[in-house]
Amino acid sequence: MNTKPLGPSGLNASVIGLGAWVLGGGTVWGPNPDDSESIRTIQEALDLGVNLIDTAPAYGWGRSETVVGQALKGRRDKAIVATKCGLWWEDDRGSFFAHFDGRPMNRSLRPDTLQLEIEQSLRRLGTDRIDLYQTHWPSAPPEATPIADTMATLVKLRDQGKVRALGVCNVSPDELLENLRCGGIVSDQFRYSMLCRGAEKDILPLCAEKGLATLTYMSLEQGLLTGKVGMDRVFNPGEFRTNDAWNPWFLPVNRRRILDQLAAWQDLTDKYACTLAQLVLAWTAAQPGVTHVLAGARNATQLRENVRAASLNLEPADLARMRRDVEALGEPAHQS
Numbered sequence: 001m002n003t004k005p006l007g008p009s010g011l012n013a014s015v016i017g018l019g020a021w022v023l024g025g026g027t028v029w030g031p032n033p034d035d036s037e038s039i040r041t042i043q044e045a046l047d048l049g050v051n052l053i054d055t056a057p058a059y060g061w062g063r064s065e066t067v068v069g070q071a072l073k074g075r076r077d078k079a080i081v082a083t084k085c086g087l088w089w090e091d092d093r094g095s096f097f098a099h100f101d102g103r104p105m106n107r108s109l110r111p112d113t114l115q116l117e118i119e120q121s122l123r124r125l126g127t128d129r130i131d132l133y134q135t136h137w138p139s140a141p142p143e144a145t146p147i148a149d150t151m152a153t154l155v156k157l158r159d160q161g162k163v164r165a166l167g168v169c170n171v172s173p174d175e176l177l178e179n180l181r182c183g184g185i186v187s188d189q190f191r192y193s194m195l196c197r198g199a200e201k202d203i204l205p206l207c208a209e210k211g212l213a214t215l216t217y218m219s220l221e222q223g224l225l226t227g228k229v230g231m232d233r234v235f236n237p238g239e240f241r242t243n244d245a246w247n248p249w250f251l252p253v254n255r256r257r258i259l260d261q262l263a264a265w266q267d268l269t270d271k272y273a274c275t276l277a278q279l280v281l282a283w284t285a286a287q288p289g290v291t292h293v294l295a296g297a298r299n300a301t302q303l304r305e306n307v308r309a310a311s312l313n314l315e316p317a318d319l320a321r322m323r324r325d326v327e328a329l330g331e332p333a334h335q336s
């Protein structure tokens with residue numbers, strides 16, 4: 001497995017990281033994951049050289065962190081554990097973020113909730129240090145915490161040895177710069193796929209300029225870009241894939257266009273003897289500024305397939321052709 005520096009942290013992380021959101025389960029992800037299969041998946045990731053494991057307290061209300069911790073028992077040093085802080089549900093501190101599984105979750109980057117969160121994450125993960133500690137979403141009104149206050153707390157946690165390196169997720173360029181000024185982050189995590197390329201305008205070049213690692217998420221568009229989600233697939237109400245604001249490409253009118261496009265790449269999957277998931281992940285990893293691609297995997301079969309993308313080198317002409325094709329798809333239609 002190829003590795004790249006995790007920004008200036010001194011850590012080298014696998015180019016394909018395992019995203020552990022789905023392992024938290026809940027109505028957002030449809031079928032409930034089997035924890036023993038989740039543990040096997042994480043352990044097989046380590047066996048295959050995937051050392052970057054990305055989780056968060058919010059994924060299944062602690063469940064994802066707990067299975068990561070169970071999987072890493074006895075092998076903690078093989079992994080770069082990336083988790084997050086800043087989504088809070090224990091009381092009404094913070095600002096409302098969203099409902100998951102019918103329960104409200106707030107954003108909170110207040111020093112007092114951060115101090116509680118780190119202890120809970122360490123306990124669930126069964127470790128005494130987190131390798132990469134990322135703010136999950138920036139603070140927002142009505143109860144916004146200044147970045148300087150959040151970063152002062154996080155830097156203290158780093159100085160205490162509870163955290164090795166700090167990162168952010170989902171920030172604007174201005175917020176990224178302010179986080180850098182206040183504490184020395186090493187990475188930024190954000191949504192980026194061949195269908196969702198907004199980060200190319202600002203965040204990707206900015207991270208490259210500042211020498212930060214970039215961890216892309218939803219790069220398989222939650223399975224759509226594997227080609228397996230046919231026109232007959234129906235999602236349960238509440239599944240994230242029915243969220244038109246986030247996932248408009250799943251709407252049947254858009255899905256048809258994606259499936260046709262994926263089918264038109266048959267010559268590429270033949271040429272590289274690869275699957276669509278591998279082709280898409282390899283394209284993503286090859287884009288300027290991208291250092292690491294997080295791929296969620298519900299089971300070891302998906303993981304094994306995704307891992308091979310790290311060793312797939314697409315020729316420049318094929319990368320350019322795929323870009324032309326996805327640009328020609330234009331914007332997805334939204335539900336009226």
Ligand SMILES: NC(=O)c1ccc[n+]([C@@H]2O[C@H](COP(=O)([O-])OP(=O)(O)OC[C@H]3O[C@@H](n4cnc5c(N)ncnc54)[C@H](OP(=O)(O)O)[C@@H]3O)[C@@H](O)[C@H]2O)c1
Nearest residue numbers: 019020021022169217218219220221222223295296298302
């Ligand atoms: N910081 C943030 O705000 C944020 C937000 C989103 C995600 N993330 C991180 O990024 C990671 C990746 O994003 P994601 O998991 O949402 O989306 P993703 O990687 O685009 O898609 C993952 C899903 O696609 C399906 N899949 C994956 N590999 C497959 C394969 N080879 N064949 C068939 N299906 C396959 C599986 O879903 P099914 O089995 O259900 O079909 C899997 O759960 C997350 O796990 C999380 O760690 C972070």
